[in-house]
Amino acid sequence: MDVVGIVAEYNPFHGGHAYQIAQTRKLLGECAVVCVMSGHFVQRGECAVLDKWARARWALEGGADLVLELPTVWAASSAESFARGAIAVLAAAGVVTHLSFGSERGDVDALRRVAACLDSPRYPDALRRFLDQGLPFAACRQAAVDELLGPGLAQLLAQPNNNLGIEYIRALNAAKSGVRPIAIPRAGAGHDGGEHPDYPSASFVRGEMLSGRLPADNPASLKWGERWALGRLRVLDEEDFAALPDCGEGLSHRLYRAARQGRTLEEVYELAKTKRYAHARIRRAVLWAALGLRAGDRPDKPPYLRVLGANERGRTLLREMKGKAALPVITKPAHGRGIPLLELEGRCTDLYQLCRREPGPCGLEWTTNPVML
Secondary structure, three states, rough: OOEEEEOOOOOOHHHHHHHHHHHHHHHHHHEEEEEEOOOOOOOOEEOOOHHHHHHHHHHHHOOEEEEEEEEEEOOOOOOHHHHHHHHHHHHOOOOOOOOEEOOOOOHHHHHHHHHHOOOOOOOOOOOHHHHHHHHHHHHHHHHHHHHHHOOOHHHHHHHHHHHHHHHHHHHHHOOOOEEEEEEEEEEOOOOOOOOOOOOOHHHHHHHHHHHHHOOOOEEEEEOOHHHHHHHHHHHHOHHHHHOOOOOOHHHHHHHHHHHHOOHHHHHHHHOOOOOOHHHHHHHHHHHHHHOOOOHHHOOOOOOEEEEEEEHHHHHHHHHHHOOOHHOOEOOOOOHOOOHHHHHHHHHHHHHHHHHHHOOOOOOOOHHHOOOOO
């Protein structure tokens, strides 16, 4: 039986995600689905609207068989780091045969061509010529690919799901993986889109949950954790900001000044931004600083596979992984004690509890078992 990997935040799980799983099974037949899911903090530099165990349960109820955690140091990172961390988790599981991802284009061959271009020897020189003009990195990247491949393929980098798909393919290539990618055309509202009768965007559903219009069990937002985040930012030195990932070219100094002047997180973001730095990059840097994470906390590869949930078929996969996985598989939280990256994850979980509508207790990382259906 084929085993398909899916990388997701499921923030929260909705109809579009269930559609992707169903379409994947329509293509491959009755396959097993392994999801690598972000924990309590996500790529946009925010906390997940629901805790990772609740989101794992929704994923299992929506068609997934096994849910593994993508640690925060990759989950709250650039598209390239996000993809590399997630693909490393799937590869280390030792059972995955395919990778399925949503895509605006739905054309794997086109995405492969862009991925090959980004890894070609001609790309760095083309990129540098645009960076020297002081333009934002994303715009320079797209302009360099436009120069090398033409505007039709370069435009794929401007679409968030295509862009992530390209990074997944690059990560598979870098790992010399035999996992085969599958691009599923997106259905319904676009990324950060709005309402749709069957497939609303995740941002729309989050808004409904946070406003109370859609029932949610104690949702979370950095808005509710703003005071502790600002307090942590204000005690940092400029050297602390310099130790964050992707904070070269003067960004660390801007963040340091913004953190000492801003009275809200939005003010910090606004004070730090320039046309050179994407807003998401600034938000992620601020989140890392508030969580007490540094670039050195992110190893080259994940050191473990953390199980967040499984159904019966997922438990069969776990038994198979005992003989095939390249990393320790952690199913009991106490077994993660003493692993530095999991200790950091525990701290992130404790701070996440202060972002919930009703603050939660410390220690849930070590007392909450995986969801088993």
